[in-house]
Structures are given as C-alpha cells and as structure tokens.
Amino acid sequence: MRSMKVNLDKKTLSSHEIRIGNSILDRMALLIAKNHKAGRYIIVTDDNVGPLHSAKLIAALKTAGLTVDMIEFPAGEHSKNIDTAMEIAEKLLDLGADRNSLLLALGGGVVGDMAGFVASIFMRSVPYIQIPTTLLAQVDSSIGGKTAVDLPSGKNLLGTFYQPRAVFTDLHYLTTLPEKEFKNGLAEIIKYGIIDDEKIFSLLENNIEQVKRKDPALLLKLVEGCCRIKKSIVEIDEKEQGLRRILNYGHTLGHAIESESAFSIAHGEAVALGMTAAARISENVGYLESAECKRIEDLIGKAGLPGRIPVSLSTRGIMSRLKTDKKKDGDVVHFVLLKKIGMPFVNGGIDDKITSAVIEGMK
Ligand SMILES: NC(=O)c1ccc[n+]([C@@H]2O[C@H](COP(=O)([O-])OP(=O)(O)OC[C@H]3O[C@@H](n4cnc5c(N)ncnc54)[C@H](O)[C@@H]3O)[C@@H](O)[C@H]2O)c1
Structure with missing residues (x-):
C-alpha cells in the first residue's frame, strides 16, 4: 500500500494520509480501527455502489x-441537493449518530461531496473518511476537502471546505466501474499530465492502450502520480485563492459545453473538448507551440475522448454559459492556458472573438 501525507494548516489539524493500493480492504479496516476511533461508523453510499x-x-x-451502519441514497448528480443532505441528517439521527460518530464516504464524487458536506454541518461537524470508488474520485474529488450540493441555479453552489480524516483509495473498486465513468477519470488524468507533469503525459502517450485495458500496475502509478499533484496543489492553496485554479484546465469551457448540451455530453467528454479548446486558444495567442497542441489533441483522440464539438451546439449559447461560470471574476472569464505541457497559467484577457473562433473551428 502506498501512502502520502496531505500537509495542511497546523492550526486546524486537518493534515491527513492518502493510502493507495489494490485490494486493501482488510488493511484499511484495521487502520480505521486503529487511527480513527469513533463510537459508531456510518457508511454513506449510493444505490449502485x-x-x-x-x-x-x-x-x-x-x-x-x-x-x-449504512445510509444509501439514489445514485447520480440529481441526488446532490439539500433535500438528500437533510434526509441523510435525519437518518443519522434515527441511527443514534452523535458527535462521536464518523462518516465513511463510499462512492464516486457525488457521494464524497455529499457525505463531506453533511459531515461538515451535522451537529456542527463530525469527522469523515473518503473511500473513492470512481477513477475521477480517486484522482480528484476525494482530495482537497471541497464539499458541496447543487442548487437549482447551478452546480456546487452550497458547500464548505472540510478536510477528510483520511483517504483510502482501493483500485479494486474500478473493476466494476462502467466504461463511460472510467473515461471521465481518464480525462482528469490527462489533465494532470497537461498541467503539471510531462512524465505522466508521456507515460500516457506511450501506454494508452494498456491504460484503457486497466493494467493494474500502470493504473497504480498514474493514480498515485495524480494524487501527488493534486495534494501538492491543495497544500499550497487549500481554499482556491490562486494556484488551485490551474486544476480547472479544460473545465471552464468544458462546463459550458456540458450544460449547453443539456448534459447529453458526458462530463469527461466535455472536459476533453475544453482541454483541446484551451490548448488551441493557447496556440492561437502565441503561447503554445503547434506541435505541443497537436500532442494534446492526439492523446485525447487515442484515449477515445472526443475532439469535435457537435455542430448542433450553438457557439453563442456556449459563450453565454461561459459568462455565467461561477469562477469568473466580475465580467472576466479566467482561462487556464498553457506555455507548454506542464506549464499552465491563468489568463483573464482572452478576446471573445478568439474563443468563438476556436469553438467554431472544433465543429
Ligand atoms: N470535491 C471536489 O473537489 C470535486 C472535484 C471534481 C468533481 N467533483 C464532483 O464529483 C461528482 C462527479 O463524480 P463521479 O464522476 O465520481 O460521479 P458519481 O459519483 O455520480 O459516480 C458515477 C457513477 O458511477 C457509479 N459508481 C461509482 N463507483 C462505482 C463502482 N466502483 N462500480 C460501479 N459503479 C460505480 C455511481 O453510482 C454513479 O452512477 C460531481 O458532482 C462533481 O461536482 C468534486
């Protein structure tokens, strides 16, 4: 089992371990019993997991x-709302949970965000542990302590920063993960290669077929590498004041495309489109060499992720959704762009005409 520490503010005592391995269930249970003592443990999960x-x-x-004990709620983003949070809180009370209880978030990002959110507010907070079961949750959402539920007007609008006591990542869970969910995670892994680590990027370029076949040794290397990147970024910028924004590479346009498609385009596919668009914008304004942009587009294609935006999606619609992105400051849309693979930066000065032309060019 691999282990790494997330070093956070000493005053809040929120530093914790991430442990990663293959079929680590028994050791995980022993470590929870030894290091995270509580009166009772309540697993929060969804009705698939x-x-x-x-x-x-x-x-x-x-x-x-x-x-x-266990609390289960219906799987899917549509459950990630305040009603489900309240139902979980009521069930916790029925089970006799108190401040000496600990929640175990067993599931993907929806379960992790939901259980973390409830843990942060139930009886003015109880501890929780992340046990991520999707590739996306293992490399991304289980790390960093962002918790949230959605509001009718947008995703993740009600939330807290609340760190888990530990993260246990067992790659064995990926054996039951549907292919489309695996691809969502793969898009995030490509993102880490693009924004932080040329080595991860070339590892993917050279071994993409084995990755798609879920080669265990390779997956372990990639998941561990991505967790190290995410935890290092979170250590420097826990509350997303600056550096953490680079994790949004491909996501600003990706979210706009995802919602303009009324969610018929999957999250990972939309992020892949957003990553290509951000690379093309970077190339267009003279920051990124064309050869590097092509490497990004080629890898996304070889991973089985899309490179073309459906003609049916209106460019104007995508542009107007970009402007309502909650991560924008005032009227400026902040894009994460690239100087080269592994060297991102945040830019708030891209002319709408350039963005529109790149979107059009991808149709
Ligand atoms: N907190 C953060 O920093 C952060 C970061 C990125 C994304 N997110 C959030 O994460 C959510 C997306 O996460 P996700 O992609 O994991 O989605 P998800 O939790 O909805 O899981 C996707 C689907 O896979 C199923 N599933 C999960 N694990 C499985 C397994 N091992 N075998 C079979 N089926 C399994 C789930 O039931 C669900 O149907 C979004 O709500 C997003 O906002 C949060």
Missing part, C-alpha cells in the same frame, strides 16, 4: 471490532 461493495466493507469493519 452500496449493493456492489458495502457488504465486504461492513464485514471487514465489523471484524475489526467496529459498530457499523
């Missing part, structure tokens, strides 16, 4: 001598 993976987790925790 629960039936697949909760029985073994419950058995392992019980073998380690712990009192365990």
Whole structure:
C-alpha cells in the first residue's frame, strides 16, 4: 500500500494520509480501527455502489471490532441537493449518530461531496473518511476537502471546505466501474499530465492502450502520480485563492459545453473538448507551440475522448454559459492556458472573438 501525507494548516489539524493500493480492504479496516476511533461508523453510499461493495466493507469493519451502519441514497448528480443532505441528517439521527460518530464516504464524487458536506454541518461537524470508488474520485474529488450540493441555479453552489480524516483509495473498486465513468477519470488524468507533469503525459502517450485495458500496475502509478499533484496543489492553496485554479484546465469551457448540451455530453467528454479548446486558444495567442497542441489533441483522440464539438451546439449559447461560470471574476472569464505541457497559467484577457473562433473551428 502506498501512502502520502496531505500537509495542511497546523492550526486546524486537518493534515491527513492518502493510502493507495489494490485490494486493501482488510488493511484499511484495521487502520480505521486503529487511527480513527469513533463510537459508531456510518457508511454513506449510493444505490449502485452500496449493493456492489458495502457488504465486504461492513464485514471487514465489523471484524475489526467496529459498530457499523449504512445510509444509501439514489445514485447520480440529481441526488446532490439539500433535500438528500437533510434526509441523510435525519437518518443519522434515527441511527443514534452523535458527535462521536464518523462518516465513511463510499462512492464516486457525488457521494464524497455529499457525505463531506453533511459531515461538515451535522451537529456542527463530525469527522469523515473518503473511500473513492470512481477513477475521477480517486484522482480528484476525494482530495482537497471541497464539499458541496447543487442548487437549482447551478452546480456546487452550497458547500464548505472540510478536510477528510483520511483517504483510502482501493483500485479494486474500478473493476466494476462502467466504461463511460472510467473515461471521465481518464480525462482528469490527462489533465494532470497537461498541467503539471510531462512524465505522466508521456507515460500516457506511450501506454494508452494498456491504460484503457486497466493494467493494474500502470493504473497504480498514474493514480498515485495524480494524487501527488493534486495534494501538492491543495497544500499550497487549500481554499482556491490562486494556484488551485490551474486544476480547472479544460473545465471552464468544458462546463459550458456540458450544460449547453443539456448534459447529453458526458462530463469527461466535455472536459476533453475544453482541454483541446484551451490548448488551441493557447496556440492561437502565441503561447503554445503547434506541435505541443497537436500532442494534446492526439492523446485525447487515442484515449477515445472526443475532439469535435457537435455542430448542433450553438457557439453563442456556449459563450453565454461561459459568462455565467461561477469562477469568473466580475465580467472576466479566467482561462487556464498553457506555455507548454506542464506549464499552465491563468489568463483573464482572452478576446471573445478568439474563443468563438476556436469553438467554431472544433465543429
Ligand atoms: N470535491 C471536489 O473537489 C470535486 C472535484 C471534481 C468533481 N467533483 C464532483 O464529483 C461528482 C462527479 O463524480 P463521479 O464522476 O465520481 O460521479 P458519481 O459519483 O455520480 O459516480 C458515477 C457513477 O458511477 C457509479 N459508481 C461509482 N463507483 C462505482 C463502482 N466502483 N462500480 C460501479 N459503479 C460505480 C455511481 O453510482 C454513479 O452512477 C460531481 O458532482 C462533481 O461536482 C468534486
């Protein structure tokens, strides 16, 4: 089992370990029993992951001598709202949970964001542990302590920064992950290669077929590499004041494309389109060499992610959604652009005409 520490503000005592491995369930249960003592443990999961993976987790925790209960909610982004948060809080009370209880978030990013959000406010906060089961959650959402639910007017608009006590990443969970969810995670892994690590980028370029076949050794290397990048960024900028914004590479335009398509384009596909668009904008304004832009487009294509925006999506519609992105400051849309692979920067001065032309050029 690999281990790394997320070093955060000493005053808040929020530093914690991320442990990564393949089939680590029994050791995870023992470590939870030893290092994270609580009166009772409540697994929060969704109704896809629960039936697949909760029985073994419950058995392992019980073998380690712990009192365990479970709360399940319907899978999917549509559950990530305040009503589900309130239902979970009511169920916690029914189960007799108190401030001496600990929540275990077993699932993808929706479960992690939801369980983290509830943990941050239930009885003025209880501890929680992330056990991510999607590739996206393993390399991204389980790290960094951003928790949230959606509001009718937008995603993640109600949330907190609240760090987990630990993250346990078991690659074994990926064996049951649907292909389209795997691709969502793969898009994020490519993003880490683009924004931080030329080595990860070339590892992907040279081994993309093995990655798609979920080669365990390669996946372990990639997941560990991505976790190191994310945790280093979070250590410097826990509350997303500056550096952490580079994690949004491809996401600003990606979110606009995703919502303009009324979510018919999957998140990972939209991020892939956003990453190509950001590379092309970088090339267009003279920051990124054409050869580097082509490497990015080629890798995205070889990964099986799209490079073309459907003609049916209106460029004007995408542009107007960009302007309502909550990450913009005032009227300026901040793009994460590239000087080269591994060297991103934030730019708030891109002319709308350039962005529109790049979108049109990708149709
Ligand atoms: N907090 C953060 O920093 C952060 C970062 C990125 C994304 N997010 C959030 O994460 C969410 C997306 O996360 P996601 O892509 O993991 O989505 P998700 O949690 O909805 O999971 C995707 C689907 O896969 C299923 N699933 C999960 N694990 C499985 C497994 N091992 N086997 C079979 N099925 C499994 C789920 O039930 C769901 O249907 C969004 O709400 C997004 O806002 C948060």
